[in-house]
Amino acid sequence: MSRPAAHRRASIADVARAAGVSVGTVSNVLNRPDRVLPGTRERVEAAIAELSFVRNGSARQLRAGTITTIGAVVLDIANPFFTDVARGIEERLDRDDYTLMVASSDDDPGREQRYLRLFEEHGVQGVIVVPATDDIEHLQAIRRRGTGVVLLDRPSPDPGISSVAVDDVRGGELAAQHLLEQGHTRIAFLNGPHTIRQCADRHEGVVKALAAAGLDPEAALTEITVTSLNAEGGEAAIRGLLESGDQPTAVFCVNDLVALGVLRTLRTENIAVPADMAVVGYDDVAFAAELSTPLTSVRQPTHELGLRAADLLLTAPDTAEHVMFQPTLVVRTSSARP
Amino acid sequence: MSRPAAHRRASIADVARAAGVSVGTVSNVLNRPDRVLPGTRERVEAAIAELSFVRNGSARQLRAGTITTIGAVVLDIANPFFTDVARGIEERLDRDDYTLMVASSDDDPGREQRYLRLFEEHGVQGVIVVPATDDIEHLQAIRRRGTGVVLLDRPSPDPGISSVAVDDVRGGELAAQHLLEQGHTRIAFLNGPHTIRQCADRHEGVVKALAAAGLDPEAALTEITVTSLNAEGGEAAIRGLLESGDQPTAVFCVNDLVALGVLRTLRTENIAVPADMAVVGYDDVAFAAELSTPLTSVRQPTHELGLRAADLLLTAPDTAEHVMFQPTLVVRTSSARP
DNA sequence: AGCCCACCGTGAAACGGTTCATAATGTAGC
DNA sequence: GCTACATTATGAACCGTTTCACGGTGGGCT
Numbered sequence: 001m002s003r004p005a006a007h008r009r010a011s012i013a014d015v016a017r018a019a020g021v022s023v024g025t026v027s028n029v030l031n032r033p034d035r036v037l038p039g040t041r042e043r044v045e046a047a048i049a050e051l052s053f054v055r056n057g058s059a060r061q062l063r064a065g066t067i068t069t070i071g072a073v074v075l076d077i078a079n080p081f082f083t084d085v086a087r088g089i090e091e092r093l094d095r096d097d098y099t100l101m102v103a104s105s106d107d108d109p110g111r112e113q114r115y116l117r118l119f120e121e122h123g124v125q126g127v128i129v130v131p132a133t134d135d136i137e138h139l140q141a142i143r144r145r146g147t148g149v150v151l152l153d154r155p156s157p158d159p160g161i162s163s164v165a166v167d168d169v170r171g172g173e174l175a176a177q178h179l180l181e182q183g184h185t186r187i188a189f190l191n192g193p194h195t196i197r198q199c200a201d202r203h204e205g206v207v208k209a210l211a212a213a214g215l216d217p218e219a220a221l222t223e224i225t226v227t228s229l230n231a232e233g234g235e236a237a238i239r240g241l242l243e244s245g246d247q248p249t250a251v252f253c254v255n256d257l258v259a260l261g262v263l264r265t266l267r268t269e270n271i272a273v274p275a276d277m278a279v280v281g282y283d284d285v286a287f288a289a290e291l292s293t294p295l296t297s298v299r300q301p302t303h304e305l306g307l308r309a310a311d312l313l314l315t316a317p318d319t320a321e322h323v324m325f326q327p328t329l330v331v332r333t334s335s336a337r338p
Numbered sequence: 339m340s341r342p343a344a345h346r347r348a349s350i351a352d353v354a355r356a357a358g359v360s361v362g363t364v365s366n367v368l369n370r371p372d373r374v375l376p377g378t379r380e381r382v383e384a385a386i387a388e389l390s391f392v393r394n395g396s397a398r399q400l401r402a403g404t405i406t407t408i409g410a411v412v413l414d415i416a417n418p419f420f421t422d423v424a425r426g427i428e429e430r431l432d433r434d435d436y437t438l439m440v441a442s443s444d445d446d447p448g449r450e451q452r453y454l455r456l457f458e459e460h461g462v463q464g465v466i467v468v469p470a471t472d473d474i475e476h477l478q479a480i481r482r483r484g485t486g487v488v489l490l491d492r493p494s495p496d497p498g499i500s501s502v503a504v505d506d507v508r509g510g511e512l513a514a515q516h517l518l519e520q521g522h523t524r525i526a527f528l529n530g531p532h533t534i535r536q537c538a539d540r541h542e543g544v545v546k547a548l549a550a551a552g553l554d555p556e557a558a559l560t561e562i563t564v565t566s567l568n569a570e571g572g573e574a575a576i577r578g579l580l581e582s583g584d585q586p587t588a589v590f591c592v593n594d595l596v597a598l599g600v601l602r603t604l605r606t607e608n609i610a611v612p613a614d615m616a617v618v619g620y621d622d623v624a625f626a627a628e629l630s631t632p633l634t635s636v637r638q639p640t641h642e643l644g645l646r647a648a649d650l651l652l653t654a655p656d657t658a659e660h661v662m663f664q665p666t667l668v669v670r671t672s673s674a675r676p
Numbered sequence: 677a678g679c680c681c682a683c684c685g686t687g688a689a690a691c692g693g694t695t696c697a698t699a700a701t702g703t704a705g706c
Numbered sequence: 707g708c709t710a711c712a713t714t715a716t717g718a719a720c721c722g723t724t725t726c727a728c729g730g731t732g733g734g735c736t
Contacts, residue, residue, distance in 0.1 A: 009483060009484065011721090011722055011723085012722065012723065012724095013722075013723095021685075021686090022685065022686045022687065023686090023687080023722090023723085023724095024685070024686055024687065024688095024724085024725080024726090025684085025685055025686075027723070027724055027725080028684090028685085028724095030723095030724095031724075035683085035684075035685095036684075036685085037683090037684065037685090040684080040685080052479060052482065052483060054455070054458055054459060054483060055459055055722090055723075056400070056459065056461075056721085056722050056723065057396075057456070057459030057460040057461065057723095058395075058396040058397070058399040058400040058460065058461060058721085058722080058723085059396070059400050059691090059721070059722035059723035059724085060459070060722080060723050060724075061396040061691095061723085062394070062396040062397050062400055062690095062691050062692065062693085062721090062722080062723070062724095063690070063691050063722080063723045063724045063725080064691090064723075064724055064725090065691080065724095069456070077415075077421050077424055077425065077428075077440065078418065078421040078422060078424070078425050080416065080418065083415050083416040083421060084416060086415055086416070086442070087415070087416050087442075090415075090442065090444075099441070099452065099453065099456055100441065100442075101439040101440070101441060102415065102439070102440045102441070102442075103437070103438065103439060103440070104424070104425075104428065104440075106428075114437065115437065117392070118395070118407070118437055120392055121392060121393050121394065121395030121398070122395040122396065122460070123394070123395065123396060141390055144390065145347055145390060145392060146347065231624055257624075260624065260625055260628055263628055264627070264628055267628075286569055286595075286598065287598055287625040287628075287629070289602070290598055290601055290602055290605075290625075290629050290630055291625070291628050291629060291630060292628055292629060292630050292632070293630075294630070349691090349692055349693080350692065350693060350694095351692075351693095359715075359716090360715065360716045360717060361692090361693080361694090361716090361717075362694085362695080362696090362715070362716055362717065362718095363714085363715060363716075364693095365693070365694055365695080366694095366714090366715085368693095368694095369694080373713090373714075373715095374714075374715085375713090375714065375715090378714080378715080393692090393693075394691085394692050394693065395693095396691085396692080396693085397691070397692035397693035397694085397721090398692080398693050398694075399693090399721095400691090400692080400693070400694095400720095400721050400722065400723085401692085401693050401694045401695080401720070401721050402693080402694060402695090402721090403694095403721080
């Protein structure tokens with residue numbers, strides 16, 4: 001049923017034949033209609049409609065060379081932080097009639113590379129990448145081959161490659177400082193793997209704050225690696241912590257999804273927040289303020305992040321720029337002094 | 339600074355020249371390495387590395403014809419509902435080593451068409467679309483031209499086009515029935531435009547439930563059209579309602595993001611939920627249970643939705659199938675009897 | 677009338693791969 | 707030593723566009 005016609009798709013030559021013109025003319029109708037007499041144009045347009053012709057993008061691009069698409073590879077498409085950034089990118093691209101293709105690497109360097117290769121092979125004008133590893137050699141290679149590259153949410157170790165980031169060391173520091181000020185001296189950090197730069201940086205910030213307060217990071221900090229950076233990951237991690245008997249009085253979560261899982265688990269385990277356990281998240285996603293215990297979180301300018309990254313790609317594709325935003329701490333109930 | 343080499347990208351011919359073989363051999367190394375003597379292969383691979391050659395996807399596809407990519411166009415990439423669905427799609431595609439490109443139409447039929455055209459011109463094997471309008475003629479045309487099409491989150495009016503959906507009439511009915519059972523007789527429905535099928539269907543379900551309860555839908559129901567289906571849209575809509583003086587005792591929101599905006603606004607306006615106003619959402623996103631007033635919501639099997647849609651495209655590209663899931667109501671505090 | 681120019685339309689080259697018929701080489705069997 | 711055959715490598719045709727040098731036509735001007 002409904003098997004589509006197995007016919008070869010109509011080509012420009014078919015259209016030309018049907019309209020009684022040359023292929024060059026059909027191409028002109030498609031790309032520079034003003035150079036074609038209205039009468040001819042109409043005949044061609046009729047033929048296009050008749051044959052329901054759709055341009056072959058591969059052939060077009062092969063010959064013409066350019067395309068107004070840019071690709072983005074984010075760590076997790078289900079994380080509101082990244083989709084908010086994507087909205088920012090889209091907004092900027094829209095202004096120049098560019099289109100955005102989004103792919104999710106799932107923290108997997110292999111997937112990231114696959115998607116980047118796909119984008120590059122298809123000749124996108126640039127890529128915006130939140131790298132899944134510290135190693136950006138493959139990105140430098142892409143850049144050398146002439147495709148624009150912007151590192152997102154992480155500063156570039158290579159001055160030749162643009163980046164738009166938020167100071168993650170400062171973010172970690174802000175969160176830890178705040179918890180220290182609330183009197184906590186035993187803090188758990190539910191962090192992602194240090195192969196993800198942001199995670200390593202936030203850890204560094206936490207350690208810095210602890211040291212500045214005269215505490216021994218070894219003793220005051222328990223870092224737990226969350227395998228998947230979402231609510232399920234947070235739930236698993238906090239359960240592991242609770243069972244370990246090691247009892248800090250505060251939990252700092254690498255993102256708000258993880259914090260969501262933590263809050264959910266603490267509630268079912270009847271551990272009061274913030275009385276028995278303070279919780280701080282990261283990203284300040286839309287729902288953070290509306291949770292049963294409004295969540296203290298480190299805010300990043302998501303929209304601007306995306307806007308700026310896209311802007312770099314469109315307006316200065318050949319020069320490298322490094323933008324660093326500063327995070328801010330939004331204090332709410334989840335970390336109030338017990 | 340760091341201006342990339344303006345050189346033309348290396349082509350297969352360059353590689354062939356460098357390795358001292360023919361272009362056919364290079365192509366064989368790339369596509370059927372076993373047909374090439376190890377020695378030759380190594381020389382070619384060395385040349386590839388040397389020139390940092392990247393295959394031109396357009397040329398490849400132009401000649402070879404196929405590509406293992408499928409495209410998805412969703413209404414709003416920032417809505418967790420759609421990204422959860424996307425995760426389901428990805429999971430299924432991964433099993434067959436397909437890749438997914440996601441684009442967001444922003445409820446705009448024009449954007450939707452632009453992205454679909456882009457996908458089609460680039461020869462994706464299929465598209466998964468959450469249509470922004472009732473009119474699916476352009477999708478039927480794509481189908482006729484031989485590209486797979488699956489309608490997502492909305493039943494297909496054309497038996498020849500596959501769809502994977504959740505019964506939205508039933509969903510609206512569930513929500514309304516529940517509110518009626520809680521004793522509400524004046525209900526506001528913060529809905530999206532009826533041009534979006536899901537919105538029209540949910541409205542139909544609400545009306546059905548009211549009628550079944552012997553109420554006059556005209557009198558019992560105030561429908562307010564939310565312009566952007568997110569928290570900001572919800573906030574604007576509920577403020578409009580509050581100012582209008584028209585005071586229902588319950589609000590049914592077309593999705594949880596809108597509900598989030600409503601809850602946020604009611605809290606700042608000191609209107610108690612559910613005592614002064616009951617709230618019901620739709621989608622049962624991850625954070626619904628953890629809100630300050632845990633949100634009653636209509637749950638849809640997001641992951642399965644995506645899984646199934648991708649499966650249809652991969653396993654039965656030439657036959658049309660229609661899958662309809664049933665929603666369930668998850669009752670929480672936000673709609674408890676006052 | 678003759679010249680110049682603007683305007684349309686033509687058709688073939690080029691883009692960079694894949695594919696396939698064919699050539700070249702080696703190897704086994706008799 | 708010769709044939710038959712398997713294994714590799716070759717190179718030209720082809721995919722469907724865009725682009726561009728060129729030819730034809732007709733109008734305006736001297």
